[in-house]
Amino acid sequence: MAIGTRERIELRDELTSVGYHWDYIDEWQPKVTLYRHRAMVTPSGVVVSPVGTPLHNLPGNPDYVSKKTRIGLFTWPPSDSCQCRWCIASKPTTDSVESVETLDGVTPRKRKTRAR
Numbered sequence: 001m002a003i004g005t006r007e008r009i010e011l012r013d014e015l016t017s018v019g020y021h022w023d024y025i026d027e028w029q030p031k032v033t034l035y036r037h038r039a040m041v042t043p044s045g046v047v048v049s050p051v052g053t054p055l056h057n058l059p060g061n062p063d064y065v066s067k068k069t070r071i072g073l074f075t076w077p078p079s080d081s082c083q084c085r086w087c088i089a090s091k092p093t094t095d096s097v098e099s100v101e102t103l104d105g106v107t108p109r110k111r112k113t114r115a116r
């Protein structure tokens, strides 16, 4: 898998924005277990695969994993502290969570774009 620098930055941004570790793009494993953070429900409302179901032996490459985040699959199990939109949506909003954890990496911003 050869991806360009820009794709790589975008992918990293996308991954970190949904809670992946900054280094995921460098340290990914060929096979990962993804956990459902959203139940898989049939159109008739039957839960086929509930929240928390592990799905083993899935490809761990960053572009695959980032696509799966859009349907609620992550490499960590859902928990109370999970900040993904699926978990947040399923939580009762008793009080607003003030302490949003900041990632230890610094999000790269285009500071000096000096093309030529």
Ligand SMILES: [Zn+2]
Pocket (backbone or CB within 6 Å): 037, 077, 078, 079, 082, 083, 084, 085, 086, 087, 088
């Ligand atoms: Zn979650």
